[in-house]
Amino acid sequence: MTTAPVTELMSPSNTRVGWIGTGVMGRSMCGHLLKAGYTVTIFNRTVAKAQPLLDMGAHLADSPHAVASQSDVVFSIVGYPSDVRHVILHPASGVLSGLRPGGIIVDMTTSEPSLACEISVAASSKNCSAIDAPVSGGDRGAKNGTLAIFAGGDESVINKVNPLFSRLGKVNYMGGSGKGQFAKLANQITIASTMLGLVEGMIYAHKAGLNVELFLNAISTGAAGSKSLDLYGSRILKRDFEPGFYVNHFVKDLGICLKECQSMGLALPGLALAQQLYLSLKAHGEGNLGTQALILSLERLNNVSLQSVASSEPSA
Numbered sequence: 001m002t003t004a005p006v007t008e009l010m011s012p013s014n015t016r017v018g019w020i021g022t023g024v025m026g027r028s029m030c031g032h033l034l035k036a037g038y039t040v041t042i043f044n045r046t047v048a049k050a051q052p053l054l055d056m057g058a059h060l061a062d063s064p065h066a067v068a069s070q071s072d073v074v075f076s077i078v079g080y081p082s083d084v085r086h087v088i089l090h091p092a093s094g095v096l097s098g099l100r101p102g103g104i105i106v107d108m109t110t111s112e113p114s115l116a117c118e119i120s121v122a123a124s125s126k127n128c129s130a131i132d133a134p135v136s137g138g139d140r141g142a143k144n145g146t147l148a149i150f151a152g153g154d155e156s157v158i159n160k161v162n163p164l165f166s167r168l169g170k171v172n173y174m175g176g177s178g179k180g181q182f183a184k185l186a187n188q189i190t191i192a193s194t195m196l197g198l199v200e201g202m203i204y205a206h207k208a209g210l211n212v213e214l215f216l217n218a219i220s221t222g223a224a225g226s227k228s229l230d231l232y233g234s235r236i237l238k239r240d241f242e243p244g245f246y247v248n249h250f251v252k253d254l255g256i257c258l259k260e261c262q263s264m265g266l267a268l269p270g271l272a273l274a275q276q277l278y279l280s281l282k283a284h285g286e287g288n289l290g291t292q293a294l295i296l297s298l299e300r301l302n303n304v305s306l307q308s309v310a311s312s313e314p315s316a
């Protein structure tokens, strides 16, 4: 197998893929690349979570450095900005320490725009490239290969990687380094108030004596319909709080958004309110639930419970 020159589009015959982070999102996303025929080397902190991909033919490496030394392009989707810094920039074990000149780093974690710029500069200094490409669409979008991908960095590099992105969803070019992360943060700001609207509507409908399932079905095709409703409405009704998307990660995202707002001098009260309510879930030990657990916070505020709805409502 030969290493892909910069101008050639990536394909299974010219590109070795590295993948770091095989959690809720990474496992499904990396699986699509394996199914497409790519040779993939993976690393995850907890090896057991890499097993399903090893069963599909992925190779295991013992560090991000080792992944990079066997790859032309390395994807990462880990938890927090500190994890991104560790797996990519650590001087001894990080991706950049193992990547050959011409190699490409694609970080798909929701992280800080300034860190994306820092990684890009560090990659350039080694004659490598770095793309920030966070995603939206949830665990279901990852499974179905229908994610929205927000890409920042050199557009020609993003075009080159496009054959791989297209296995994961649709790539949207947002601008230079960090712009993918800015787009994802704006996406999270939009979702924060949408989720709050959804659970407030459900609490109100319940208190008004409506059948909440019928209510959700009725609004889903009207102006109040949303992806949040489609993804999470029935999970909330069933009291299914499995992540999905972890409360802890949403608190991380909204915290980054608020920090950015602070430095921009921006007041976004909907964002601040949603962040406070999600923070209260963490305070109740519910950080490892999915973000649909926001209903619990509104239930506590109002001393009501939709628990009975889960067992008694008929299917529409």
Ligand SMILES: NC(=O)c1ccc[n+]([C@@H]2O[C@H](COP(=O)([O-])OP(=O)(O)OC[C@H]3O[C@@H](n4cnc5c(N)ncnc54)[C@H](OP(=O)(O)O)[C@@H]3O)[C@@H](O)[C@H]2O)c1
Pocket: 020, 021, 022, 023, 024, 025, 026, 043, 044, 045, 046, 049, 077, 078, 079, 080, 083, 084, 086, 087, 108, 109, 110, 111, 135, 136, 137, 138, 139, 244, 245, 246, 249, 250, 253
């Ligand atoms: N889930 C969603 O719906 C969704 C949607 C869009 C974006 N995101 C974002 O995507 C990222 C991943 O989300 P997720 O739901 O897939 O989370 P997750 O299930 O916790 O997966 C993260 C994976 O990265 C691994 N990891 C973390 N730090 C690491 C490190 N320092 N070295 C090696 N491996 C490390 C974790 O290892 P362990 O197994 O040891 O914990 C875990 O397997 C987050 O930034 C999240 O905000 C999530």
